[in-house]
Amino acid sequence: MESIWKFISLSDPNIISVVIGSVLITASSAVVGTFSFLKKKALVGDAVAHAVLPGICLAFILSGNKNPIYIIIGAFITGWLSLIIIDIITKKSKLKEDTAIALVLSVSFAIGILMLTAIQHSGNASQSGLQSFLFGKAAALIGRDLIMFSVVAVILLLMVVLFFKELKLIAFDESFANTIGLPVKALNLLLTSLIVMAVVTGIQAVGVVLMAAILITPAAAARFWTDDLVKMIILAAIIGAFSGWAGSLVSYVAPRMPTGPWIVMVVSIIALISFFIAPKKxxxxxxxxxxxxxxxxxxxxxxxxxxxxxxxxxxxxxxxxxxxxxxxxxxxxxxxxxxxxxxxxxxxxxxxxxxxxxxxxxxxxxxxxxxxxxxxxxxxxxxxxxxxxxxxxxxxxxxxxxxxxxxxxxxxxxxxxxxxxxxxxxxx
Amino acid sequence: MDDIYIILVASLFSISCGLLGSFLILRRMAMVGDAISHAVLPGIVIAFLISGSRDSFEMIIGAALLGLITSFLIEFFHKKANLQTDAAIGVTFTWLFALGIILISVFAGQVDLDQECVLYGEIAYVPLDLWITDAGLNMGPKALYVSAFILAAVIIFLSFGYRYLHITTFDSAFAASIGISIGLWHYLLMGMVSMTTVAAFDSVGAILVVALFVVPAATSYLLTRKLKSMLLMTVLLSFLNSFLGYYLASTINGSISGAIASTSGVFFLLAFLFSPIDGIWIKAIKRNFDKSKNTSKTKFNKIFKE
The missing domain is CATH 1.10.10.10 (Winged helix-like DNA-binding domain superfamily/Winged helix DNA-binding domain)
Known part of the structure; x- marks a missing residue:
């Protein structure tokens, strides 16, 4: 009981960085995820989350250390590439999108695991933190992560606000956007980059597998309560933020509990309840x-x-x-x-x-x-x-x-x- | 001897996965397979708690049940709540996977599973887990028997169900009109997928099993237009991947299952580029050829017919 109160009142500085970090990540991912949900590309985030792993390992192999800048650049490149490859496979062969996603997701993850295990067996002492990208380390967020998370969150939100009209159009009616002369390709590229950015930072909090959940589950839940895009985005952000907060609360009160899975558990329960009791839908x-x-x-x-x-x-x-x-x-x-x-x-x-x-x-x-x-x-x-x-x-x-x-x-x-x-x- | 055991177990599992995976990709359900492979985790943990061991009958039942629940939930959210399929898949499997991880943490003392093993398994330990009879006779690795049993089950299932799966996959309306239950074969296939996933879980983990399901099948899909030769080619590729993957892994001292899946990715890339019927390289050549033929034809028309 005491620890719950301690958590809610944010009296421990460690709690502050964990809570702020989780909330920033979950809320900004939910905002970006709303667009990928509406574009019916919910599983693309899942593929990106798996595909950043080889980039992370490659960056580590090339630079020899865990400098977050290199790691993030590496992750960003392979995450982005995976989306392009999915696109090429779907367009140039008779394989359907779901096969392309499953294929890229599993093969890129396999390449990542192969590199990761090879690095681990090589005996390089500085590799020990790479694991955290697999499972997330929301409970161990520190000040330095926080700065990066805030920067990313601000960029994501700023981009969504700046390009709101354009993103709205390509989410709902791409061919109309094309007709009125919007640069649809560039806008899709922008949205892709936003998704990749959200994923690259988000997996540090919840890990590879569960990243898809914090991207799309808040949006899926919010969709049941409103038909208005702005309200939907705000609601998704609130749901995301709440689950980020609640997940860290659980793992603070019961230290054995993993934060990431609890964040996902909370957001999934909110979504399941919404599926059932939301009015009208x-x-x-x-x-x-x-x-x-x-x-x-x-x-x-x-x-x-x-x-x-x-x-x-x-x-x-x-x-x-x-x-x-x-x-x-x-x-x-x-x-x-x-x-x-x-x-x-x-x-x-x-x-x-x-x-x-x-x-x-x-x-x-x-x-x-x-x-x-x-x-x-x-x-x-x-x-x-x-x-x-x-x-x-x-x-x-x-x-x-x-x-x-x-x-x-x-x-x-x-x-x-x-x-x-x-x-x-x-x-x- | 260990090498042979590992390659054999890997091939048997990947052949089972590849055969089922062929139907998954033809039915556009590759991501449902992915979802099931993640969502069986809570079933595995619960079955572990009940039976106290990894290779048990309860495990198979528990996982098959979870697999069916997963595919049912996806369908339910899609149909009853009008949620788009991709979102229904994403929400369902992440939720169940999170539940599985939480259960592992709650029962950390009682369940001999860790998160790494869940994600990518460890096939290198296969030769260590031996089946020794009560008389003390060494029968070889347990996983060998499990993988052989699963492959036998898959082959029996496919040889009995081939016609039904074929028809419900390619022409479900016709299948329904002659009284074949589409739902039954859907759930049977899903049950087999979950069973195979669970059996292969220890060796290859939740994510790489997806590669075994999808990649060889997708590769042979690009190489042939007949279901039977697609299945045969998948078997061949699965074996080849396991063999080459094992040697790749031992060369760079990395995860064996990771290497097998990476090898399959290389084969896919080759087929994607150079497949004689669908490779993009061949297509590009054909297109150029057609273009040059067409332009000379139109020139001819212009000059002589108008």
Whole structure:
């Protein structure tokens, strides 16, 4: 408990650099990641993360030390190259993008591992820190890392702000951007460089494998809450920053816990919760909406069938048993009874003994559905020249969807016809 | 003798992976394979806790289960939440991999797995882990039996399922119309992929196993247009990679699995450039040839037909 408080109040200077470092990295990666998410290039970040390894090792072999400048330049070059190679493979051969990504990712990582193990076995004493690029070292961030992280974060954010309009366009509609004369290639290059930069710094915090998560998971979560790009970016940054903070909290309170995986765990949990509970786009609200729609269609169909049975017997307020109703049209009995109960509650139907009949309101509603059905059939057969025996299925769906405005336009267009193509009366 | 054991185990694993990988790339599911190979980690850790050893039946079951859960989750997020496939893959596998690493840290004392082994494995230890019968008879490395068993399972699966996999891969609409369950074969393939991943995990790790799945298969995909010859060529390449990779690794004293995967990358590069049917070098020559033919044709048309 005490250590939690110590962490939150930032009383230990070591905590400050770990927290600020993690938050900077996760937030700025999330901002850049939003664009790669929207461009449907979520896995590209994963490939870059693996491909920086040979660059890091090569820089070490060539320079003989762990000077971060060389390391970052090396990482940047191979990370960048990997994206170009993926592009060339996809464009010049019949291999698809997913194969190209998996191929470049695994082979470049293999080359990196081969170099890394060769360096380790060579007995060079100064190699000991290279491992941290594999797994990240968020819990061991120090002042010097912090300066670099801040510089990178500022550059990333500045670029996104400066080129916001252009990046937005190429993320959503590249061909339009091309038409209005934007330098699409250069902009894609810019976005690629931003992604590589975010990855090169980010893997020092969370490691090779989990880098993809801090790039795209915040964006994926944010996408479920908003349709507005600016809000989405801000939300992604907040989610990223929070998980960076929470991940360092966990590993501070329980020192055996690795920071990187906990950052990813937190951000993934936020994303999973968003997938389920987000309003409108979330799985739960979608399923609810679907269930609601199904229920209303079933109710409308019931009213329609009761109306049609009455129409046949020349008395639309006749009462019918459930057996007769299901003989007219098959309704799954499991859904039929609750639907009738709902109709009863809305007083659209009456129940007398075991017979059901339409109320005045229900009569109106059933009549409207039947009218829409027949109007649509007539419309299809007169205007689209579809044979009368092919129009029923289509009308069966559209009758639940047509709005009152469309209804009046249909009536006017067809000039209030009396009969549908099956020679049945259209009720008004 | 150790050399032969290592090369043999590496070849057997890469042949199993390559055969399954051929179907993965034809089905455009290479990244799903990648995701599964990472996401089986929590299954491995949990199975380790239950059974207390690395090579056990529980391990295979645990991992196969996690593999199926992974491919189910990817599908679920894609279909039910309308999340684009690449993001669904990225979110799912990083989450499960993070869970696996956290579990390793929580049970660090009880689970004999470390992070390096997870990433790239250590096939050099294969000859040290021997199977010694109760009578004290030395039967050779355990991994040899595991890899042979997996290859046998893959071959049996493919020889029974070849026709179904073939048809669901190339013409899923037709397969569905004649009553072949696409979902069943999808999940069977995913189950086999996870099983193979887990078996090869100790030797090659989570990321390099992806290279075994994808690279030889992609190379032979560029060299032939027939599924059967693609599979045969994959087998050949997998063996060649293991053989040459082993000697590369011992020359520069580096990771063997890393060297095998790097070798396969070299073969891919060669096929990409010089494949007689799809190499970009050949294509460029053909294009030049066509161009010169076309220009003389148009000149001819211009002069004589107009």
């Amino acid at each position: 979330g799985i739960i609200s979608k399923q609810l909406e679907l269930a609601k729609l199904r229920a209303s269609i079933l109710e409308e169909n019931l009213l329609k069938e009761l109306y049609r049975m009455g129409e046949k017997d020349m008395n639309t307020s006749n009462a019918y048993t459930l057996d007769l109703l299901t003989m007219q049209r098959h309704f799954p009995i499991k859904y039929l009874k609750p639907a009738l109960r709902r109709l009863l509650k809305k007083s659209l139907v009456f129940k007398e003994g075991n017979k059901w009949s339409l109320s005045e309101q229900g009569h109106q509603k059933g009549k409207r559905i039947v009218k829409l059905h027949r109007l649509w059939e007539l419309y299809l057969s007169t205007y689209l020249k579809i044979a009368p025996d092919h129009v029923h299925e289509d009308a069966e769906t559209i009758e639940h969807i047509i709005t009152p405005e469309l209804e009046s336009r249909l009536e006017k267009l067809l000039d209030f016809p009396k009969k549908d193509p099956h020679d049945r009366k259209i009720p008004y």
